[in-house]
Amino acid sequence: xxxxxxxxxxxxxxxxxxxxxDLKGKVVASAxxxxxxxKPRPSWAEQWPDVWVxxxxxxxxxxxxxxxxxxxxxxxxxxxGLYGGSGVPVDKDMNPIRPCLIWMDRRxxxxxxxxxxxxxxxxxxxxxxxxxxxxxxxxxMMWIRNKEPDNWKKIYQFITPKDYVIYKLTGENAxxxxxxxxxxxxxxxxxxxxSEEMCKILGIPISVxxxxxxxxxxxxxxISKESSKLCGLLExxxxxxxxxxxxxxxLSAGVLxxxxxxxxxGTSICWxxxxxxxxxxxxxxxxxxxxxDEEMVYTFGGAATAGGIVRWFRDQFGGKxxxxxxxxxxxxxxxxxxxxxxxxxxxxxxxxLPYFMGERSPIWDPDARGTMIGLTLYHTKxxxxxxxxxxxxxxxxxxxxxxxxxxxxxxxxxxxxGGATRSRLWMKIFxxxxxxxxxxxxxxxxxxxxxxxxxxxxxxxxxSYKRIKDWVRFDKVIYPDERAKGIYxxxxxxxxxxxxxxxxxxxxxxxxxxxxx
Numbered sequence: 311x312x313x314x315x316x317x318x319x320x321x322x323x324x325x326x327x328x329x330x331x332d333l334k335g336k337v338v339a340s341a342x343x344x345x346x347x348x349k350p351r352p353s354w355a356e357q358w359p360d361v362w363v364x365x366x367x368x369x370x371x372x373x374x375x376x377x378x379x380x381x382x383x384x385x386x387x388x389x390x391g392l393y394g395g396s397g398v399p400v401d402k403d404m405n406p407i408r409p410c411l412i413w414m415d416r417r418x419x420x421x422x423x424x425x426x427x428x429x430x431x432x433x434x435x436x437x438x439x440x441x442x443x444x445x446x447x448x449x450x451m452m453w454i455r456n457k458e459p460d461n462w463k464k465i466y467q468f469i470t471p472k473d474y475v476i477y478k479l480t481g482e483n484a485x486x487x488x489x490x491x492x493x494x495x496x497x498x499x500x501x502x503x504x505s506e507e508m509c510k511i512l513g514i515p516i517s518v519x520x521x522x523x524x525x526x527x528x529x530x531x532x533i534s535k536e537s538s539k540l541c542g543l544l545e546x547x548x549x550x551x552x553x554x555x556x557x558x559x560x561l562s563a564g565v566l567x568x569x570x571x572x573x574x575x576g577t578s579i580c581w582x583x584x585x586x587x588x589x590x591x592x593x594x595x596x597x598x599x600x601x602x603d604e605e606m607v608y609t610f611g612g613a614a615t616a617g618g619i620v621r622w623f624r625d626q627f628g629g630k631x632x633x634x635x636x637x638x639x640x641x642x643x644x645x646x647x648x649x650x651x652x653x654x655x656x657x658x659x660x661x662x663l664p665y666f667m668g669e670r671s672p673i674w675d676p677d678a679r680g681t682m683i684g685l686t687l688y689h690t691k692x693x694x695x696x697x698x699x700x701x702x703x704x705x706x707x708x709x710x711x712x713x714x715x716x717x718x719x720x721x722x723x724x725x726x727x728g729g730a731t732r733s734r735l736w737m738k739i740f741x742x743x744x745x746x747x748x749x750x751x752x753x754x755x756x757x758x759x760x761x762x763x764x765x766x767x768x769x770x771x772x773x774s775y776k777r778i779k780d781w782v783r784f785d786k787v788i789y790p791d792e793r794a795k796g797i798y799x800x801x802x803x804x805x806x807x808x809x810x811x812x813x814x815x816x817x818x819x820x821x822x823x824x825x826x827x
Contacts, residue, residue, distance in 0.1 A: 491597025
């Protein structure tokens with residue numbers, strides 16, 4: 311029987327989505343499963359991998375059932391995933407020892423300080439293309455070693471979230487180049503392999519890292535008999551490696567060439583550009599791209615919280631909107647958008663610093679905290695909501711600015727993918743704040759779309775990455791309003807000044823807030 315369909319699964323921070331497409335890129339069916347992050351303390355974030363496994367298996371099965379397609383017609387599946395920080399620490403029986411310290415976790419401050427004091431900045435950057443922050447996985451591994459020695463002794467290996475799910479699907483243990491590179495610190499970006507020298511310097515045994523590193527379009531294994539019963543795919547269906555969600559989302563937007571830049575806006579922001587390795591910057595994160603893995607590099611800046619703040623606001627202050635959503639099936643986010651549409655640019659004097667889980671690039675400050683300045687008794691819920699949307703847009707502009715400073719050349723338009731694209735208000739704000747025309751994709755697909763392409767290339771039913779160009783369809787471009795842009799320019803100056811003025815206070819509050827009675 312002809313293999314006419316492809317599956318893509320993206321394991322995100324707050325939910326997993328699977329889609330099925332035909333060979334022309336038409337989405338046939340999809341399914342989504344939502345879950346939460348464990349936050350034991352401020353700036354700590356971890357997850358047990360069973361949450362991802364269940365969501366992946368459930369959404370794969372539901373998608374196949376919805377599509378009403380015979381499993382024998384499915385050529386293969388690829389998986390992408392959130393940046394898994396430390397990765398899942400497993401024992402020799404591949405059982406999790408403790409929850410995975412995900413990208414959002416910023417607890418490894420002591421380890422970062424040690425690296426800064428003991429490891430030559432130029433050496434680590436020369437080898438890895440990255441510097442040091444508690445965002446990176448290698449510092450989280452060091453935290454477990456230093457703070458949980460009993461757990462450290464039990465660790466056989468660290469496995470990324472999506473690779474753990476692939477292991478559960480296939481029984482095979484491997485990782486792809488983007489996932490390996492995003493760990494930072496211990497990955498040689500030129501040799502495309504683990505750095506024995508950096509592993510020795512940082513005290514991370516190379517034995518705890520996956521021995522098999524593959525390209526994102528490589529087949530890593532096949533659906534096992536046991537997993538077949540749980541996910542609805544035929545035993546023997548090929549499983550393709552996939553990669554980190556942000557570059558796979560860029561691939562889903564058709565990015566194969568230099569200068570194209572894409573902002574993936576979901577729980578966080580990952581704004582990335584593809585190049586040949588000539589524009590590395592210690593202020594940004596770099597690792598192999600998921601297409602042309604051995605030649606191209608993906609460099610990105612990341613805001614720790616974006617949609618995560620909007621979801622927090624909905625959950626904490628959007629009770630009425632959630633009630634309407636339950637009764638009338640109208641999205642609470644849409645209702646909040648409609649209320650904020652008539653609020654003037656700048657929310658009439660409110661400025662939000664969106665550092666609700668510390669911040670990644672370009673300030674790299676785990677002690678940064680969410681801050682709202684300018685509130686008066688005049689302001690209402692809609693002003694605060696719009697200020698949140700604007701604050702996240704300032705963080706995107708801040709990263710774009712850092713990219714330009716590092717020498718990255720950018721296309722005239724910025725492509726945006728992710729859940730945030732459902733909000734036309736937010737897309738307009740992003741355009742007005744950054745000054746870039748914003749392009750979005752007509753299909754509500756994100757990273758799973760790129761996964762489906764990788765599955766097609768990996769299994770050979772698609773002849774080239776370039777097929778994505780035929781798949782992608784863009785919505786009408788959103789152009790910046792020059793008057794609004796002028797207003798936001800002034801707010802952006804204050805945005806950067808506010809952080810510099812408050813960072814010591816933020817650090818003090820972070821320490822005081824961690825005191826236990």
